[in-house]
Amino acid sequence: MSTTTLENTPDSSAELSPPEPTPSLAARLRLRLETLGALAVMTGKVFSRAVRPPYDWGALVYHTESLGVRSLPIALLTSTFAGLVISLQFGFFLARFGVQYTVGRVVILTLFRELAPVLTALTVGARIGSGIAAELGAMAVTEQVDAIRALGADPIRKLVVPRVLACLLVLPTLTVMADVIGLVAGALVVNAQYGISLDMFFQGALDTVFLIDFTSGVLKGAIFGVIIGLVGCFKGLTVEGGTEGVGRATTQSVAITSVTVCLADFFITKITLYL
Numbered sequence: 096m097s098t099t100t101l102e103n104t105p106d107s108s109a110e111l112s113p114p115e116p117t118p119s120l121a122a123r124l125r126l127r128l129e130t131l132g133a134l135a136v137m138t139g140k141v142f143s144r145a146v147r148p149p150y151d152w153g154a155l156v157y158h159t160e161s162l163g164v165r166s167l168p169i170a171l172l173t174s175t176f177a178g179l180v181i182s183l184q185f186g187f188f189l190a191r192f193g194v195q196y197t198v199g200r201v202v203i204l205t206l207f208r209e210l211a212p213v214l215t216a217l218t219v220g221a222r223i224g225s226g227i228a229a230e231l232g233a234m235a236v237t238e239q240v241d242a243i244r245a246l247g248a249d250p251i252r253k254l255v256v257p258r259v260l261a262c263l264l265v266l267p268t269l270t271v272m273a274d275v276i277g278l279v280a281g282a283l284v285v286n287a288q289y290g291i292s293l294d295m296f297f298q299g300a301l302d303t304v305f306l307i308d309f310t311s312g313v314l315k316g317a318i319f320g321v322i323i324g325l326v327g328c329f330k331g332l333t334v335e336g337g338t339e340g341v342g343r344a345t346t347q348s349v350a351i352t353s354v355t356v357c358l359a360d361f362f363i364t365k366i367t368l369y370l
Contacts, residue, residue, distance in 0.1 A: 133329070133333070134325065134326075134329050137251065137255070137325070137328070137329055137332075138325055140251045141251060141255055141256055141259055141325065141328075144249070144251055144252045144256050145256050145259070145260060151252075151253075151256075151257055154253075154257035155257045155260055155261060157257075158257050158258050158260075158261035159261040159264055159265060162223050162226070162227075162258070162261050162262060162265050163261065163264070163265035163268065163269065166219045166222055166223060166265070166269065167269070167272075169218055169219060169222065170215050170218065170219050170269040170272065170273055171272060171273070171276050173214050173215065173218045173219075173273070174206075174211060174214065174215070174272070174273030174274075174276045174277040174280075175276055175277065175280045176280075177206070177210050177211070177214055177273075177277050178202070178206065178276065178277030178278060178279070178280035178281035178284075179280050179281065179284045181201075181202055181205055181206070181210065181281065182198060182202050182280070182281030182282075182284050182285045183284060183285075183288060185198050185201045185202060185205075186198045186285050186288060186289050186291070189201070190289065195289055195291065196291055196295055196299065197299055198281075198285055198289075198291065198296070198299075199281075199282070199285075199291075199295070199296040199297060199298075199299040199300035199303075200299045200300055200302070200303035200304075202277075202278065202281045202285075202300065203278060203300035203301075203303065203304050203308075204303065204304065204308060206273075206274055206277045206278060206281075206312075207274055207304060207308045207309050207311075207312045208308055208311055208312055208364070208367075209312075209360075209364070210277070211270050211273040211274045211277055211312055212266075212270045212273075212312045212313075212315035212316045212319060212360075213315070213319075213356065213357070213360055214273070215266065215269050215270050215273050215316065215319075216266060216315075216316065216319035216320075216323065216352075216356045217353055217356060219265075219266070219269055220266070220319060220320075220323040220352050220353075220356060221349045221352070221353065223262060223265070223323055223324075223327065224323045224324075224326060224327035224348045224349060224352045225327070225345045225346075225348055225349050226327070227258055227323075227324065227327030227328055227331055227348070228326075228327045228328075228330040228331040228341075228344045228345045228347075228348040229331070229341060229344075229345045230331065231254060231327075231328060231331025231332055231334075232330070232331040232332075232334035232340065232341035232344045232345070233341055234254070234331075235331065235332055235333075235334045236334055236337050236338065236340065236341060240254070240332065250332070254328070254332075255324075255328040255332070258324050258327070258328055259321060259324035259325060259328065260324075261324070262320035262321065262323050262324035263317055263320045263321055263324065264320070265320060266316040266317060266319050266320030266323070267313045267314075267316035267317045267320065268316075269316070270312055270313055270315070270316035271313060271316075274309070274312065278300065281296075282296045282297060307367065311363070311364075311367040314363065314367070315359075315360060315363050318359060318363060319356050319359065319360075322352060322355050322356060322359060323352050323356075326348055326351050326352050326355065327348045327352070330344040330345075330347055330348040330351070331344060331348075
């Protein structure tokens with residue numbers, strides 16, 4: 096009978112690599128600052144190249160269609176339910192004070208200034224930002240971006256500028272559509288639930304709203320579009336780690352754009368309230 100000695104037994108613990116040390120807080124803070132600096136540099140390059148010819152109109156039209164038209168159903172569905180919910184809520188609470196006929200005034204201000212641009216940016220922006228990050232990330236890991244540089248072309252002008260400009264056009268347009276659809280949905284549900292006529296709803300809304308209320312929401316949509324486009328392109332072009340890195344970049348782009356949109360909304364609202 097053969098025996099196995101301890102010397103011949105493989106040491107499984109020797110094959111395990113030691114865990115990687117956790118980076119310190121200072122190292123993580125430095126990495127975040129370097130990332131913000133790289134994003135700022137790319138933002139400057141995007142705007143400088145966007146205003147200088149030649150202009151790739153074909154790429155702009157293509158990305159506007161792929162990012163905007165295909166996002167139309169989710170934007171309209173979101174705005175419809177937003178209009179329904181806030182109209183029901185405000186109609187219910189205003190009825191306690193006997194002024195439910197003023198629900199149109201509250202709904203139009205809420206939609207124009209806040210809900211339409213922010214909900215559109217959060218829902219459509221998640222789709223657009225993740226799609227851009229996944230597309231450019233796949234190009235980066237398969238060395239297509241390096242091939243563009245090798246051919247003497249500028250990846251920023253070729254890949255980033257058309258997508259950012261498309262987002263700049265798409266988000267305000269979808270915001271305006273969300274304003275209209277949400278207002279119509281709110282008027283219908285208030286008429287069915289509380290018996291408020293459509294004429295009274297829209298008359299109260301139009302008597303209350305000012306041009307700044309409408310333009311502030313459109314301005315928010317434009318700024319949110321630029322944020323979504325820049326973050327998605329940056330995360331896509333800086334992918335590391337192969338296909339797993341593409342997945343991480345896609346997830347991070349959604350999280351970053353959502354937080355940044357909410358943060359930007361606060362400051363834009365604070366500024367436009369005094370205009």
